[in-house]
Every structure is written in C-alpha cells, then in structure tokens.
Amino acid sequence: MRIDLAQLEDTRLTYAATALELEADASLPEGYEISLRLFKKGSEVHVHGSIKAVFRISCVRCLTAVEFAVNNNFRLLYLPIDNLRADSELVLHEDDLNVSFYSEMFIDIEELATEQLRLLLPMSIRCSESCKGLCQSCGKNLNLESCECTSKEIDPRWQALLKFKR
Numbered sequence: 001m002r003i004d005l006a007q008l009e010d011t012r013l014t015y016a017a018t019a020l021e022l023e024a025d026a027s028l029p030e031g032y033e034i035s036l037r038l039f040k041k042g043s044e045v046h047v048h049g050s051i052k053a054v055f056r057i058s059c060v061r062c063l064t065a066v067e068f069a070v071n072n073n074f075r076l077l078y079l080p081i082d083n084l085r086a087d088s089e090l091v092l093h094e095d096d097l098n099v100s101f102y103s104e105m106f107i108d109i110e111e112l113a114t115e116q117l118r119l120l121l122p123m124s125i126r127c128s129e130s131c132k133g134l135c136q137s138c139g140k141n142l143n144l145e146s147c148e149c150t151s152k153e154i155d156p157r158w159q160a161l162l163k164f165k166r
Contacts, residue, residue: 002106003038010039015109022114025058026121034113045078045107051116060124061133062141070120076112078102 001015014035020028032053039046055068081103132142137149154162 001109003109005040005045005102005105005107008038008040008045010037012037013109015113017110017113020114020117022055022117022121027056028053028117029056030054032113032117034109034116036109038107043080045102047074047076047078047107047112049074049076049116051113051120053117053120055117055121057122057125059127059131061126061131062143063134064127064141064143066125066127068122068125070117072116072120074098074116076100078107 003011012035014033016031016033018031020031022028030053032051034049034051036047036049050071050073052071053069055070056065057068058064059066075098077099079099079101081101127143134140135142135147135149138147140147
C-alpha cells in the first residue's frame with residue numbers, strides 16, 4: 001500500500017497484513033497490524049504509529065518454534081532525498097535514527113512496516129532459560145529426550161588446552 005504525498009493531509013489509517021516471512025528463521029504467521037497518523041509540514045512527512053505482531057522464531061539452542069509478541073509505538077520523519085548531501089560527511093545522532101528519505105512522492109506502508117518489524121526482531125531467543133539444546137553428536141532435542149551418545153571426542157581446536165589441565 002502506498003501513500004501519495006502530493007494528496008497527503010492529516011491522515012489516520014490502520015493497515016492489516018497477512019503472513020510475512022522476515023528472515024530464514026523468523027516469520028509472522030498471523031500477519032501484523034499497523035496504525036499510522038501521517039501529516040506534512042512543508043516537505044517533511046511526520047509518521048506516528050504503532051505496530052502489533054506475533055513473531056514465530058526458532059530457539060537458538062534447540063530450534064523449536066517460539067512465539068514472541070510485540071506491541072510498539074514509533075515516530076518517523078521522512079525528508080526529501082534532496083536534503084541528503086552525498087558530498088559531505090555526516091555524523092549521526094540518536095535523533096537521526098528515526099529519519100528516512102523519500103525520492104518519489106509516495107511512502108510504501110509495507111516497506112515501513114517491514115523495517116519497523118525487523119528492528120523489533122530479537123537477535124536471539126530461547127524457548128526457556130533452561131533450554132538444553134541439541135546433542136552435538138546425534139542431534140536429538142535434549143529438552144524432549146536424553147541421548148545415548150558416549151562419544152567424548154574433543155574438538156581439535158581445544159586439543160592444545162588439554163596440556164594445561166594435566
């Protein structure tokens with residue numbers, strides 16, 4: 001969905017999207033809902049919004065699917081790309097992280113929502129604090145069953161440390 005900036009006044013809208021695949025191990029099977037208020041001040045476009053979603057993410061230890069709900073408010077400022085000078089060096093401040101640029105006279109709501117969702121995506125998530133992960137030898141989920149692996153083979157990268165243990 002695109003918002004035409006030439007026609008933009010003080011606009012409020014709610015947009016709901018169906019399932020979305022964000023990363024290889026993260027998806028939004030139930031979609032997301034984004035509510036926005038957009039208004040212009042000269043060539044600046046101000047966006048105040050909120051986004052609700054439930055991520056399905058793989059646990060970093062056992063690869064079990066984990067659901068992670070988010071409900072986040074955000075504020076963005078869109079400026080014309082002409083305001084960005086390519087010839088000068090820029091120093092970014094914290095307030096600059098909420099600034100985007102537009103080159104055409106529209107803002108793509110799906111692109112805006114995808115960016116906000118990616119910012120909310122945790123770097124890693126565990127199904128529980130006590131997650132045991134997968135067996136390194138047989139690959140069994142140690143949270144569900146124990147394995148019979150008896151191999152005490154030492155990773156060759158750690159072999160040199162054995163002489164300090166003795």
